[in-house]
Amino acid sequence: xxxxxxxxxxxxxxxxxxxxxxxxxxxxxxxxxxxxxxxxxxxxxxxxxxxxxxxxxxxxxxxxxxxxxxxxxxxxxxxxxxxxxxxxxxxxxxxxxxxxxxxxxxxxxxxxxxxxxxxxxxxxxxxxxxxxxxxxxxxxxxxxxxxxxxxxxxxxxxxxxxxxxxxxxxxxxxxxxxxxxxxxxxxxxxxxxxxxxxxxxxxxxxxxxxxxxxxxxxxxxxxxxxxxxxxxxxxxxxxxxxxxxxxxxxxxxxxxxxxxx
Amino acid sequence: xxxxxxxxxxxxxxxxxxxxxxxxxxxxxxxxxxxxxxxxxxxxxxxxxxxxxxxxxxxxxxxxxxxxxxxxxxxxxxxxxxxxxxxxxxxxxxxxxxxxxxxxxxxxxxxxxxxxxxxxxxxxxxxxxxxxxxxxxxxxxxxxxxxxxxxxxxxxxxxxxxxxxxxxxxxxxxxxxxxxxxxxxxxxxxxxxxxxxxxxxxxxxxxxxxxxxxxxxxxxxxxxxxxxxxxxxxxxxxxxxxxxxxxxxxxxxxxxxxxxxxxxxxxxx
Numbered sequence: 333x334x335x336x337x338x339x340x341x342x343x344x345x346x347x348x349x350x351x352x353x354x355x356x357x358x359x360x361x362x363x364x365x366x367x368x369x370x371x372x373x374x375x376x377x378x379x380x381x382x383x384x385x386x387x388x389x390x391x392x393x394x395x396x397x398x399x400x401x402x403x404x405x406x407x408x409x410x411x412x413x414x415x416x417x418x419x420x421x422x423x424x425x426x427x428x429x430x431x432x433x434x435x436x437x438x439x440x441x442x443x444x445x446x447x448x449x450x451x452x453x454x455x456x457x458x459x460x461x462x463x464x465x466x467x468x469x470x471x472x473x474x475x476x477x478x479x480x481x482x483x484x485x486x487x488x489x490x491x492x493x494x495x496x497x498x499x500x501x502x503x504x505x506x507x508x509x510x511x512x513x514x515x516x517x518x519x520x521x522x523x524x525x526x527x528x529x530x531x532x533x534x535x536x537x538x539x540x541x542x543x544x545x546x547x548x549x550x551x552x553x554x555x556x557x558x559x560x561x562x563x564x565x566x567x568x569x570x571x572x573x574x575x576x577x578x579x580x581x582x583x584x585x586x587x588x589x590x591x592x593x
Numbered sequence: 594x595x596x597x598x599x600x601x602x603x604x605x606x607x608x609x610x611x612x613x614x615x616x617x618x619x620x621x622x623x624x625x626x627x628x629x630x631x632x633x634x635x636x637x638x639x640x641x642x643x644x645x646x647x648x649x650x651x652x653x654x655x656x657x658x659x660x661x662x663x664x665x666x667x668x669x670x671x672x673x674x675x676x677x678x679x680x681x682x683x684x685x686x687x688x689x690x691x692x693x694x695x696x697x698x699x700x701x702x703x704x705x706x707x708x709x710x711x712x713x714x715x716x717x718x719x720x721x722x723x724x725x726x727x728x729x730x731x732x733x734x735x736x737x738x739x740x741x742x743x744x745x746x747x748x749x750x751x752x753x754x755x756x757x758x759x760x761x762x763x764x765x766x767x768x769x770x771x772x773x774x775x776x777x778x779x780x781x782x783x784x785x786x787x788x789x790x791x792x793x794x795x796x797x798x799x800x801x802x803x804x805x806x807x808x809x810x811x812x813x814x815x816x817x818x819x820x821x822x823x824x825x826x827x828x829x830x831x832x833x834x835x836x837x838x839x840x841x842x843x844x845x846x847x848x849x850x851x852x853x854x855x856x857x858x859x860x861x862x
Contacts, residue, residue: 333738334703334705335700335701335702335703335704335705335706335738335740336655336688336703336705336706336709338701338703338736338738339684339700339701339706340687340688340689340692342701342734342736343684343685343686343687343692343693343694343698344687344692346694347692347693347694348692365687365689365691373736373737373738374736376737377734377736377737378734378735381733381734382734384733384801384802384803385733385734385801385802387801388799388801388802388806389694389696389698391800391801392695392696393694393695393696396695396696399840434692434693434694434695435692435693435695482691483686483690483691483693484690485652485653485656485686485690485693486660486690518632
């Protein structure tokens with residue numbers, strides 16, 4: 333054991349509540365990445381401070397994401413009386429972070445659900461403050477969940493010649509053009525009636541954690557469905573009725589977004 | 594930001610762009626924690642009116658900062674025309690990158706990590722071609738293994754890496770408190786001769802730690818007293834920054850925080 337291996341183990345238990353409980357209770361899950369010497373040092377640490385630090389980090393982790401990824405509804409909080417941050421004040425959030433694995437899809441889904449419930453106003457609560465409100469919630473909830481993908485801190489590996497759609501992409505069909513709604517809100521302008529338009533969006537997160545949103549018309553959806561990792565772009569082009577160079581450009585852009593591996 | 598005069602500033606909070614411009618007479622510089630958004634209407638004027646200091650996440654210095662991360666750091670340095678770059682002495686992700694906290698978190702003060710931080714910080718400083726100021730993080734949780742004292746780790750880190758010391762007074766105040774030590778004695782043991790920038794912050798009770806933590810508040814008198822103590826012993830000090838970067842920061846707090854710092858340090862500015 334050295335400082336690096338112990339610090340790695342510390343970060344693992346601080347960010348993973350089930351692993352933390354297992355290690356502190358004396359077991360060593362094979363997939364946990366914590367060695368016996370590191371586990372011993374962690375068990376001899378101040379457990380109260382360890383638990384407090386884990387909750388502290390979890391609260392910051394999700395608070396920062398609620399601020400950043402529910403920015404549209406947050407900007408409207410003064411007009412709606414519904415602030416996404418109110419969700420992280422209650423006992424339900426405390427319970428969620430007590431069992432969280434930071435950055436995991438499951439924990440992101442649990443926290444997003446709490447925020448969405450707060451923004452909906454609860455059962456029998458007030459009606460939606462804007463006609464686009466429901467779609468705005470769906471958009472931001474999807475944005476929040478899309479961010480919870482495995483993170484890479486190193487340079488991207490060479491892309492495969494047989495592109496494959498990321499298992500983490502999300503497709504959302506909406507009645508409102510929410511990007512247009514958000515643009516109007518940022519300009520402090522009225523939302524134009526033209527924003528009420530069926531819109532399909534693709535959400536993908538790059539390995540650095542940046543979430544990208546793109547419009548997803550039918551041809552793009554067909555392309556994503558075809559990118560199963562078994563065929564090259566050259567092989568795919570004729571089956572999709574697309575020109576190879578244009579297809580390569582699209583696939584390269586999808587790779588930058590994190591939608592294709 | 595030339596010459597020996599002390600520069601006084603704050604973090605750039607885009608939601609307070611208008612108030613920041615209105616406080617021009619109080620501010621010499623702005624520390625940049627995030628790149629400006631493409632649609633930020635205030636940034637071009639910030640760049641014209643203030644010295645900008647690069648204080649973004651460049652990379653975890655226990656690992657090499659290279660490739661796209663190094664290119665990003667160079668690009669931000671050029672955008673800001675920053676006289677130095679700053680990074681935290683932190684460790685926020687595991688060696689394999691699989692687990693991360695996305696918040697400041699200190700390393701263990703061990704010999705092997707000291708070697709890694711020295712090597713990677715020196716390499717980053719040389720690659721950027723400007724001074725690199727490195728800011729330690731409060732230690733709340735100390736593990737029961739052989740470690741250097743924080744002061745000894747820092748003394749060796751700054752001496753061996755050639756980096757400058759960005760001393761956040763509230764961070765060290767918290768570390769002293771968590772270790773049950775006198776903040777003044779704790780600060781006096783640090784290598785203050787390497788300090789080139791001071792951060793001054795307010796603190797608020799944290800519901801999870803059951804202790805104070807950094808908050809978007811005006812710095813208290815004790816923190817300001819300690820900041821003056823550091824400044825008196827830091828012959829290379831060039832900048833004092835009100836460390837408040839948060840969407841919850843209010844314009845009145847920004848102005849009052851900088852005003853209090855200027856009251857204490859104005860004669861040196």
